[in-house]
Amino acid sequence: MDLLTPGIGLLVWTLIAFLLVFFILKKFAWKIIIQSLNDREKGIADSLETAHKVKAEMAQMKSENEALMVQAREERTKMLKEAKDLKEKLISDAKEQAKSEAVKVIADAVASIETQKMAALTDVKNQIGNMVIEISEKVIRKQLENKADQEKYIQQMAGELHQFGK
Numbered sequence: 001m002d003l004l005t006p007g008i009g010l011l012v013w014t015l016i017a018f019l020l021v022f023f024i025l026k027k028f029a030w031k032i033i034i035q036s037l038n039d040r041e042k043g044i045a046d047s048l049e050t051a052h053k054v055k056a057e058m059a060q061m062k063s064e065n066e067a068l069m070v071q072a073r074e075e076r077t078k079m080l081k082e083a084k085d086l087k088e089k090l091i092s093d094a095k096e097q098a099k100s101e102a103v104k105v106i107a108d109a110v111a112s113i114e115t116q117k118m119a120a121l122t123d124v125k126n127q128i129g130n131m132v133i134e135i136s137e138k139v140i141r142k143q144l145e146n147k148a149d150q151e152k153y154i155q156q157m158a159g160e161l162h163q164f165g166k
Contacts, residue, residue: 140153
């Protein structure tokens with residue numbers, strides 16, 4: 001058992017060495033060690049606080065980012081709807097304009113046809129009138145081959161015109 005229990009002298013010298021190192025450390029190093037530990041503890045606390053702030057800011061930024069994404073989606077949807085409406089309006093306007101142009105072209109064509117028709121009718125009437133005059137002239141010449149009959153007929157016509165003028 002002697003091996004397991006230390007001697008009294010060894011205990012005393014160990015105690016003296018320990019107290020000597022303890023007092024030297026207390027005198028010269030204890031404040032520095034405590035200060036270092038306090039500084040480290042403060043640094044760790046500051047780092048944790050900063051980490052919490054960063055985490056909170058990241059959460060806020062994430063929510064703001066999600067809100068911006070929702071807003072961007074809404075704006076995109078709105079812009080797509082406006083573009084679709086504009087496309088439909090342009091197509092509708094183009095169709096209306098095409099219909100209007102078609103109606104105008106048809107109306108112009110109808111007016112042109114009517115004008116040509118009237119010109120053709122006038123031309124036909126003039127030709128018929130000229131033919132009637134020619135035929136009448138030939139018939140009258142045939143009937144009035146005699147000079148005396150022509151004079152009598154002229155007098156009769158002049159009389160009728162004179163009565164008509166009154």
